[in-house]
Amino acid sequence: MSFNKDSLRIDADDVANQLMKQLVVQVRRTLHKQGVVIGVSGGIDSTVCAALCAKALGPDRVLGVMMPETDSASESETLARLLAKKLGFKVIKEVITDGLIGLQCYEKRDEAIKSVFPEFDSSYKSKITIPSNILEKSVVNFFNLTIQKDGEEPKVKRMPPAAYLQIVAASNLKQRLRMTTLYYHAERKNYAVIGTGNKDEHMQGFFVKYGDGGADLKPIAHLFKTQVFQLAKALEIPEEILERTPTTDTYSSEQTQEEFFFGLDFYRMDMLWYAMENNVPVAEVAKVLDLTEEQVKRGCQNIQRKIIGTEYLRMPPLEIE
Amino acid sequence: MLTETEMKQKIRDFIAETFLIGDEQDSFENTDSFMATGIVDSTGILEVVGFIESEYEMTVEDDEMTPSNLDSVNNLTEFVIRKTG
Numbered sequence: 001m002s003f004n005k006d007s008l009r010i011d012a013d014d015v016a017n018q019l020m021k022q023l024v025v026q027v028r029r030t031l032h033k034q035g036v037v038i039g040v041s042g043g044i045d046s047t048v049c050a051a052l053c054a055k056a057l058g059p060d061r062v063l064g065v066m067m068p069e070t071d072s073a074s075e076s077e078t079l080a081r082l083l084a085k086k087l088g089f090k091v092i093k094e095v096i097t098d099g100l101i102g103l104q105c106y107e108k109r110d111e112a113i114k115s116v117f118p119e120f121d122s123s124y125k126s127k128i129t130i131p132s133n134i135l136e137k138s139v140v141n142f143f144n145l146t147i148q149k150d151g152e153e154p155k156v157k158r159m160p161p162a163a164y165l166q167i168v169a170a171s172n173l174k175q176r177l178r179m180t181t182l183y184y185h186a187e188r189k190n191y192a193v194i195g196t197g198n199k200d201e202h203m204q205g206f207f208v209k210y211g212d213g214g215a216d217l218k219p220i221a222h223l224f225k226t227q228v229f230q231l232a233k234a235l236e237i238p239e240e241i242l243e244r245t246p247t248t249d250t251y252s253s254e255q256t257q258e259e260f261f262f263g264l265d266f267y268r269m270d271m272l273w274y275a276m277e278n279n280v281p282v283a284e285v286a287k288v289l290d291l292t293e294e295q296v297k298r299g300c301q302n303i304q305r306k307i308i309g310t311e312y313l314r315m316p317p318l319e320i321e
Numbered sequence: 322m323l324t325e326t327e328m329k330q331k332i333r334d335f336i337a338e339t340f341l342i343g344d345e346q347d348s349f350e351n352t353d354s355f356m357a358t359g360i361v362d363s364t365g366i367l368e369v370v371g372f373i374e375s376e377y378e379m380t381v382e383d384d385e386m387t388p389s390n391l392d393s394v395n396n397l398t399e400f401v402i403r404k405t406g
Contacts (some may be wrong), residue, residue, distance in 0.1 A: 034370075063402050131383065140356075141363040158383060161367040168365045 003280040003288055008226050008270055014235035018054035026217050027057060033192040035061030037185045039178055039212070040091060042079025046196040048228050049219055051235040053194060054087040064091035065185055067178045070098055078210060080240050086238060092185075096177050105173040112166035116157050117147050124149050128159070130168065134263040134302045135295040141262055141263075141305075175211025183214075192216040200225045200269065204303065205310020213313065224270040236273075265300060272299040325401045328400045335372050336394065338366055351394035365390055373397065 027033050040046045054062045066080045072318075077093070079094050084091035100106060101255055113120045120126070124147040133137050143164050148154040159167070179193075186193045195215025197207050202221040207213040220228055232242055275285040275296075281283045323331065329351060340361050355361035361369060368396040369391060370381050379401070381390075390400040 014376055093385065131386075137384070138388055140366050140388060140391055142367060142386050159367070161364055162368065174374075305356060305363075308359075309356070 003278070003284055006287060007274055008224055008267075010223075010230055012227075012230040015223075016055075016231055016234050017233075019052050020211075023053060023056040023219060024140065027192050031192045033186075033190055034215075035063065035180050035189060035191040036261050037063045037189070037191045038194045038196065040066055040083065041078040041081040041090075042083070042241060043196075044192045044228055044232055044237070044243065045201075046219060046236060047083050047196050047237050048232050049194050049196045050083060050089065051087055051232075051237060052219055054089050055235070059088035059090075059165045061191075062087075062089035063185055063189065063191065064089055065182060066093045067093060067096050067181055068093070069095065069097045070106070074241075075244070079238075079244065081240065082238055084107050086091060086163060089139055089243050091303045092101050095182050096174070096181060096294040099177050100173060103177065105170050107166050109170035112170065113145065113147065113217040115163050116145050116159055117155060120147055128164070129156075130263050135268075135291065135299050137300050138301065141302075144162055172208045172211055175208035176214075179211050179214040186216075194219065195221070197221055197225055198225050198228050200266065200273075202314070205313045206312065223275070225266040226270045229292055242260070250308065268299065269303065272296065276300045276303065325398060325402060328401060329394060332373070332397050332401075333377070333394045334368070334402055335376075336360065337368070338370060339372075351398075353394075354392050358360070369397065375402055377401050377405050 004126050027036060030065060033056060038053065039048050040044060041048055050062060050064055064080065064084050066077055068077060080091060109122065113126055116123075126145065126147045129144050129146060130141055143154075143159050145154045145163070145167070146154045181192045185191070191206045193215045195213065195218035197212065198220050199222055201207050202218065220231070223231070229242070269290075271289055272285065274280075282293045282296050285291070285296045288294070291299075332349065336349075336355070341349075350361055351360065353360065355366065355369075358362070366386075370386070373379065374381055381404075385400070388396070390396055
């Protein structure tokens with residue numbers, strides 16, 4: 001098998017058809033449910049999952065739930081509604097801000113931000129980023145906190161562990177409340193909850209355990225992000241959604257998934273990962289991706305470290321015999 | 322001023338007491354990679370950085386956050402000596 005720039009190419013129509021058949025089998029025969037609930041964010045992954053489900057089960061058996069909160073981009077709702085209209089499934093909106101206030105999500109997050117930047121207040125937006133030079137240098141993953149006022153230069157500091165952990169723990173309340181909301185609707189309708197993570201997210205641990213990772217069925221967890229885009233085109237997903245940069249939609253400042261977690265663009269990350277899985281020689285990978293052999297090794301090590309380091313996120317609760 | 326041996330022991334004690342439990346505390350080598358062996362994860366490395374910054378009154382710059390500086394007891398000791406020596 002040769003490794004080339006098209007190695008991630010799939011027969012998207014065929015993959016979509018296989019996934020749709022499997023969806024029917026799993027929802028009906030394995031889970032014994034009458035339909036599915038999906039959190040729709042206007043992002044590419046939830047869009048593809050919703051399209052697959054609507055086509056496989058029929059739009060009447062799909063309920064999309066938008067769950068914005070105060071930090072969500074308004075674009076998310078517009079795109080989610082556009083998709084629901086195109087595919088003909090029902091979409092409802094559950095604003096989770098009050099629930100998050102009740103859980104002190106924002107208060108606890110802001111307390112941690114203030115421990116790093118005492119001047120932080122509601123006039124600032126914030127986000128967490130990782131160094132984006134993972135191919136250039138072998139780095140230990142660390143996290144920077146950025147705060148910024150409109151029209152001003154951002155302020156950036158590396159976070160001490162206590163602040164980082166508290167900000168993440170508080171922010172993860174968002175995903176966990178969304179999961180709770182989805183299961184409310186799933187149980188009242190006897191539906192299954194669809195998890196929308198792709199392989200990059202699932203295997204590198206870019207999800208919240210019992211948050212967006214909490215689902216009954218994850219139809220695209222085996223597909224690279226670049227392959228999800230191919231599926232999206234085959235499923236005729238609206239251009240507005242295809243063109244949107246993947247974001248976390250979790251922090252108040254605009255933040256791409258690349259700068260928050262992966263540290264590398266999806267094409268090169270997926271190609272490196274594919275090469276690693278298929279034991280493609282480093283020199284060959286370097287040539288195809290126009291990288292040095294050292295860069296290939298660093299990129300692969302970074303992916304491998306994340307897979308190993310997040311293994312516990314994919315584990316069910318352990319039992320001691 | 323601590324000798325290299327004393328500094329290495331102090332760093333080793335911090336790692337053992339912070340991240341390991343019981344018999345595990347004696348079960349690693351000073352050359353072992355923290356992350357490859359699972360002794361310390363990426364969040365734990367931040368704690369290690371916090372420890373050496375406060376203990377040895379030094380600042381670890383972003384471009385010094387590398388495995389060759391931070392990912393074993395020996396690497397950490399050599400790094401601290403280079404920075405403070």
